[in-house]
Amino acid sequence: MSTSVTRDTGKPDQATDAPMTHPQRIQALVGLLLGMFVAFLSSTIVSNALPTIITDLHGTQDQYTWVVTATLLASTATTPIWGKFSDMVSKKMLVQLALVIFTVGSVLAGLSQSVTMLIGARAVQGLGLGGLQALVVIVIATMFSPRERGRYQGPMAGVMSIATVAGPLIGGLIVDTSWLGWRWTFFVGVPLAVIALFVIQRTLNLPVVRKNVSIDYMGALFIASGVSTLLIWVTLAGKNFDWASGVSFGLVALGVALLALAIFTETKAKDPIIPLRLFRDRTTALATLASVAVGIALFGGAVFLGQYFQIARGYSPTAAGLLTLPMVIGSMVSSAVSGALITKFGRWKGFILGGAIMMTVGFFLLSTIDHATNMGVLGVFLFVLGVGMGLTMQNLVLAVQNTVSPSDLGSASSVVSFFRSLGGAAGVSVLGAVLSSRVSDLTIKGLTAAGVDMSQAGGSGAGLSNLNELPGPIADIVRGAYGDATARIFLISGIVSLLSLAAIFFIKEVALRTFSADEQRRAEASGEDIDAELAEIVQGDPVLVDPMPVEPSEKARR
Structure with missing residues (x-):
């Protein structure tokens, strides 16, 4: 296979293949972190605005979930494709392309006139988001060794935490400001994305190793189609059709068949999207499994906590953002401290294992909350969960990147991100279905116990879509139902996180390399x-x- 090296500027470099200097790498890191900030901001800025958006557009609880699921679905299905392309073509070009797609999706979302249009625009956002969440980690791994990377987890965790904090706060302020409106929760990220494009263009200058490769289009098609089919099934089953129905069985059969074709295609492809040989490595296989629970914590917690604070507890969008601070602070501090200690001592498994334990404990603590839980106690529970997330999320990727060759860096990194996003997408879908069903049951029980005529309550339609139109006593019953039902979501998350804990326990700790990819x-x-x-x-x-x-x-x- 013939190979040639050019600079990542779009033009052949006649000079030698000189490595980037340390100042150049730091400058490039700033641009990448700005892109990461935009991506995470977009994910969190909508969380506190969603109740207002769905109410304004006359949506339903099912559509509430779909606004989030559409983004996760698109990003999940495309993450391994972005990762594989990063092993073959210019990483800089791919990062910029992902930012452009994300920006277009943001503009379309802000212009949405219906929930259906909003869901479609969020899917476009997800295509760009899938690239950003995979490529930023891959490029950083290309520039810095696993041992060095620990010291930069602080800035990375800080950017993610600031975006997580700023997102709900900015979203809440925008919604609470009458002359702006919820559409600006999507527009506000556009200028930041443009700035990120400019910074990356000026700073990122990685070598591109060009190979005579064949792109696995069939594998990409089957992977994306199979994952999307199964996620659509878990999202719609139990609401649009019964779990045990012909439609349900058909979707499962189609999804499994498409994934089976994907596996077959990957075994035959010259350059597969997801090289199956990666799973022969114990660390990669176990870290992939563990990433599923991390995805549930990262996405499910943010989505349903905002809804809990606003609907069940009656807080404004701005206040709801502030109330998530304990989880964000816990994640930021634990990620930064663990990164520094990993760089200093070279040991990482203890931090990941401790994080999995704290994440599991945090979920089970949150499974005890209801519509009247003391907010101070709730803050402690969220802090415990946040510490666990911070110790686990980035360090799992680090463990995998430390074991693969440079030619597989993109694929391996994206596999972890893929399953983390898969956990988030499936988690939000399934947990959303559980929440919707539980809220309906509790609402009916509450209304019956109060002796309320169901026709006066709007029958089974008393819920999020018409909450502001309900009489006060009935609205209180619905709000209480949301608060009490949220506990079940965290109970399920805690059970799933036990699987993550078991997987991490069996990961073998190996030396951290002192050389970059x-x-x-x-x-x-x-x-x-x-x-x-x-x-x-x-x-x-x-x-x-x-x-x-x-x-x-x-x-x-x-």
Whole structure:
């Protein structure tokens, strides 16, 4: 296979394939983090505005879930495709393309005149979001070694946490400001995305290793179609049709058949989208399984907490954003501290295992809440969950990236992101269905117990779509039903997180490399035995490496 190297600027570089200097890498990191900020801001800014949006557009609880699911569905189905393309073409071009698609989706969402149009626009946003959430992590892994990466988890966690905090707050302020309106929750990210495009264009300058490759279009089609079919099934089953129905069985059969075709295609493809050999590695296989529960925590918690605070507890969108601060602060602090300690000591499994334990405990604590839970106690529960998320989320990706070759970096990283998004998409869909069913049951019981005529309450239609139009006593019953039903969502999440804990327990801790993917590629191209270098560093201890990572510039001088 012939290979040529050009600079990631769109033009061939006649000079030598010189590595980026440390200042250049830091400048590029700033642009990437800005893109990450835009992506996470878009995911969280809508959470507190959704009750207002759905009410204004006369939507339903099912559509409420679909506004979130559409984005997760599109991003999940395309994440492995973006990751594979990053192994073959310009990473810089792909990041910029993802930002453009995301920006177009944001504009369309802000212009939506119906919930159906909004759902479609959110799907376009999801296509760009899938690229951003996969590519930013991949590019950072290309520039920095696993051992170095720990020290940059602080800024990454800070950006994610600030976006998580700022999103609900900005969304709440926009909704609460009469002269703006909820449409600006989508428009506000557009100028930030444009700035991110400009910064990345000026700063990111990675080498592109161009190969004679064949793109696995059939594999991409079958993977996206199979995942989408199954996610549509879990979203609609129990509401639009019965779980045990012909439509339900048909969707499951179609989804399974498409995924079976995807697996068959991947075994035959020259350059598969998801190389199945990756799952032979124990760390990758177990980290992939563990990522599912992290996705449920990341997406499910944010979506339904905003609804709980506003509907069940009666807080404004702005206040609802502030009330999630304990979870965000816990995540930010634990991620930053664990990253610094991993860089210093070279050990990572203890942090991931501790995070899985705290995440599980946090879910089960939240499974005890109702519509009258003390807010101070609830804040403590959210902090515990946040600490667990911070210790687990980024470190799982780090563990996988540490075990794969540079040629598989994009695919392996996107696999973890893919299953994290899959957990989020399926989690939001299933948990949304559970919440909707539970709220309906509790509402009917509450109305019956209060002796309310069901025709006066609007029958089974008393809920989110007409909450503001209901008489006060009936609205209180509906709000209480939402508060009490939310506990069941977290109980299910806690049970799922036990599987994540078990998977992480069996992951084997190995030494963190002190060379980046780009440096490893250069070494392999020049015939250096980089595995021997790693063996010398480890010196028989599978988890101990030198305490101070060597800077790339110093390695080059050696």
